[in-house]
Amino acid sequence: MTDQEPAPAQQGRRLSTKETAELLGVKPETVYAYVSRGQLSSRRGQGRRGSTFDAAEVEALARRNKRESAPASSGNELSVRTRITLIDEDRYFFRGVDAAELATRHTYEEVAEWLWTGVLRPGVTFTAPEESLAAARRAVAALPEHSSPVDRLRVAAVAAATADPLRYDLSDESVLGAARSLIPTLAAALPLRRSTYKDGVPIARRLWGRLTYEEPDEASLRVLDLALALLADHDLAASTLAVRVAASARAHAYATVSAGLGVLEGPLHGAASGLAHRMLLEVLDRGSAGPVVADELRAGRRVPGLGHRLYRGEDPRAQALFAALAELPEAGPALAAARDVVTTTARHTDLHANVDLALAVFTTSFRMPAEAGETIFAVARTAGWIAHALEEYGERPLRMRPSGHYVGLRPPQPLPSATGEE
Template structure:
């Protein structure tokens, strides 16, 4: 029975908390969780004893929950999120239905980014940033210790750029795209410029001068630009999931990108190319991959640069990059070392080269530090993160909110006992800091 029956032609019926919970198939406490997440609107009627809810809004939420339950937020034990951005299918991947390797082969990083954001190609587009924004980001980066890693510098630059933008909380598509076209070149411009580096031209050329002091030739610049385009997105990687969680909470795009930058520092994500870079240098020094690979395995480490859980065969990004690197004479020693690593590992496993190994060949052969691959990855992936943030802004807020599976002591538990003068008891064999021995 309904608590309020509307008169014909009168206002929309209001539901009680109990009725709302029944319609949604949840507990009454969960109804208020929906309210706190912004998914339902409650109202307390004058003289009423509890909250009431709009029947149409509740019905729409119940219908949406049923659709998502059928689509399955969890598939194969993993979180699944509907997206129109990237598809990975066997040994290929696609950006909005178009082969990503083909896109990167024929278009610049900026053009591929625009395709990812808008499904339109903008020939010869170049991203630029206002001098004021760049100046703020550079000052913030300059204040960091000299040993700060490039990812530290990028995170600080993103935060500094946000403080310069009073419109950062505008989450409309037009505003987010305008921010994207400024934020990416700001991140690059905030990195320290090396001798002979340039602050002009395509983004790849500006980034080159922050990674190495070597003069860039056309083939090397093309390889770097292609690497950026190939790495722009790769479905729901860990950093991309973090960005979508932030965007689900309606964090502005600078904050969402900062979330992604925080995740890529993990050795299993953005830093993986650095491990492959060091492995390559060891093989070049040793002259043979055998003892180097043996040392990795003896130490209980997996061989970096090999295998990818999403590709049964060779990573298509690696294949595309290796093809370009073969046109660069100075890359030949590193390419041969990479081939030696793959061949040595193939004696016992069928793992193929992944993009981290190909990126390591580029960085090692062009006089770049081991951290350069992570920098390339972070700059490239920023465009993909923004594409996912845009997509998430179009979804209902706070949908990226899984429930915890509590396995601790069942309540109610007694209050912890206090010992001595308000200090907790020290377990046997432990020494409290500040206590005499």
């Protein structure tokens, strides 16, 4: 913003850069970032070094920042301003666009680009550099045979980082380059069950041969691509919050993805689809959902694949995936089993199907292992994690640092004595 010289009668108090930074609670370099964004105007001081700033304008910006950083609710939940994903009225949106519709009409890679840049790039594909892929495959091959897919993905991400000398460059261009190479590297570093791709083909085709021995056709590959696109982001899930904390500390893109993968492995997050997968297999084996649901409830467990804290009705991701699965003959039995589960539980609860149940229908239909849903989830969500890391890199460093509420013994306390001392 160009500063206009005010008439002497209108001139107000001027603040130095240091005073302005202290009032705003930021570093001096951030003050000049406000100037470059047009949020503050500056003027070279007469007879003094550096720029000066209008006190009233600075105070107004401080009040505005305070309002914008205030929590959205009166509770103790952390609130983070984001332009990526909105969840509202049983729908979710990527940069203002209906996410389920976007995923239905566009490939996973196109949805990823939309999340990252707000620009749609029709036909875009991602390529894994040979150095990155070789490093990831060597590292994954060294793991014990019983290692989980997320173990392998986490190791692959770390190994890929060592092959990228530009990983510490946090500019948008560099981070986007890393993202476009990391996602295909993750997909191609997993153990191969059957070869279904050559380099430069969609992520869904690369990933299919890592999930099952079954031969894919274009319809089944499209459903896998749809699942990836639907799962690309979902606001501040636990793994995404971990990614933003890492990015706030200015960890590089590979490290932020590794942070997300670490949280994803929890049974209440990415592993949930595996529980639904096993349940559907049991329903198919026993021929009815009734006894299976009864066993789950008798054991004190929630029925897998039902309910979501952010949706009152059916998860929109599940709706889109169920609609696509209904077109696949192979999915018929598992889809009927899932509907039986929903109908059985609906007698006493108002819980609706979530995306974990829809994902389980897909994985059981094509003889994938129970952990396949978690693998799909992890590869898919990498796109969203990168989008959130990019957004967080543009914020004040280390802002994701809440204060602890200490409830322990009040000091001073005597020094502890060694065990056995009197």
